[in-house]
Amino acid sequence: MISPGWERHYCLRPGSRHVYWNWLVATVNAAGYRGRERPARKPPGVYRVVCFGGSNVFGAAVGDGKTYPAQLERELNKRYPGRFEVWNAGTCAYVLSQDIAAARRAITLLDPDMMIFTVTNRGRRAFNDRQERSFLPFFDAVPALYWENLYFLPWGSTGWNQAFLKHWRFYRLAMVAANDALRIFMAGVAPLGDREVRDRMRSMATEAAVMHQPAQAEEAALRRAVTQGLREDQYESAIRAKVDRSLNDDAFLGFYEQFRKRFVILLASNPAGASCDELRDLRAPCLPLKESLSPQAPLEYRLIHPGARVYHWYAKTLARLIGPRLRPTEGRVSSRSNPSA
Numbered sequence: 001m002i003s004p005g006w007e008r009h010y011c012l013r014p015g016s017r018h019v020y021w022n023w024l025v026a027t028v029n030a031a032g033y034r035g036r037e038r039p040a041r042k043p044p045g046v047y048r049v050v051c052f053g054g055s056n057v058f059g060a061a062v063g064d065g066k067t068y069p070a071q072l073e074r075e076l077n078k079r080y081p082g083r084f085e086v087w088n089a090g091t092c093a094y095v096l097s098q099d100i101a102a103a104r105r106a107i108t109l110l111d112p113d114m115m116i117f118t119v120t121n122r123g124r125r126a127f128n129d130r131q132e133r134s135f136l137p138f139f140d141a142v143p144a145l146y147w148e149n150l151y152f153l154p155w156g157s158t159g160w161n162q163a164f165l166k167h168w169r170f171y172r173l174a175m176v177a178a179n180d181a182l183r184i185f186m187a188g189v190a191p192l193g194d195r196e197v198r199d200r201m202r203s204m205a206t207e208a209a210v211m212h213q214p215a216q217a218e219e220a221a222l223r224r225a226v227t228q229g230l231r232e233d234q235y236e237s238a239i240r241a242k243v244d245r246s247l248n249d250d251a252f253l254g255f256y257e258q259f260r261k262r263f264v265i266l267l268a269s270n271p272a273g274a275s276c277d278e279l280r281d282l283r284a285p286c287l288p289l290k291e292s293l294s295p296q297a298p299l300e301y302r303l304i305h306p307g308a309r310v311y312h313w314y315a316k317t318l319a320r321l322i323g324p325r326l327r328p329t330e331g332r333v334s335s336r337s338n339p340s341a
Contacts, residue, residue, distance in 0.1 A: 002128075006138040006145075007101035010128040012091060024063040031109060034088040035064050042085075042111045047326070049076070049086045050106050052099040053118035056272055056304050057090025059311065066308035071315035079323065087112075093126035096248035100255045107259070114264040114326070116287070116318075120273030120304060122248065123240035124148050140166065148247060150179045151239040157246075179235075186234040249282060256284050264325060268318065272304040287321040289314065 003011040011032060018026040031040040042048050051057050051069040059067030073086035087110060089102055099117055106112060125148065127135050139145050143162035147153055153175060155161035164171045256265055269276045269290035276286035293301055301310050 061305040068314040075319035
């Protein structure tokens with residue numbers, strides 16, 4: 001559904017339910033988060049973790065109880081029985097700036113103790129294809145969205161440029177036409193770097209190949225992606241780099257500086273996304289999930305939408321990595337608890 005504010009563009013519909021082709025169910029609770037119903041008000045004595053990210057966190061290929069946040073809750077409660085809740089704030093295709101907007105909502109609604117951000121999507125914020133026309137008022141209200149979605153604008157994101165875009169239809173049409181021409185001019189392809197190869201590998205490993213299909217099919221999809229000489233539209237590469245620097249990274253850095261003394265805020269590397277080294281400029285501590293994966297692990301562990309057993313490995317590894325970073329708080333984590341046990 002369209003989000004109440006423009007920052008997220010769209011969000012999960014509270015109380016909704018989706019049944020996948022293989023009869024797995026994705027449930028959204030009344031608070032608007034993936035998973036079972038439970039009170040948004042935090043019970044006394046509970047240490048609450050909220051996980052943010054895209055479809056990898058949401059768990060687009062598994063049922064409610066098999067997402068990695070759901071399995072992480074069970075893993076943490078083996079160490080601290082009955083004292084942990086892990087909420088799944090993943091939303092398909094979200095980038096970091098959308099995660100930050102979702103995190104500000106979660107602070108008010110859920111009162112988290114720890115927030116974990118997994119970065120698998122980069123670039124500009126996605127739109128819900130089924131509701132494209134519904135987003136037009138966002139562009140009228142926030143002309144800076146043109147800057148985010150068009151690489152070439154003569155005066156960038158300045159106030160003059162935003163005023164022209166908002167009030168002058170001919171200027172908008174001219175800028176769209178200029179960017180279409182630029183896209184054609186830049187259509188000469190260039191070899192992809194490691195991050196871009198990984199991104200394209202994700203897109204080529206289609207839902208049919210990842211939603212509980214045999215591991216051989218999953219690996220074959222990835223191998224095809226690697227061996228087909230993947231190349232990318234340079235226009236899209238340029239706009240992604242611009243938006244990441246000026247929108248996503250800045251949004252996280254501002255959020256981290258504002259709240260790092262109040263909450264435990266962590267990044268998590270991901271086998272299908274960014275490494276801790278790629279996230280180092282964001283300054284927050286990083287849980288090395290990707291770096292913990294054995295080089296000999298099957299390729300299904302590197303899928304953006306893996307199956308339940310891969311998410312189980314996520315959960316066990318993150319529970320081990322999170323333990324030493326838990327911030328004991330009176331009434332939340334027992335002083336008798338041993339996170340390294």
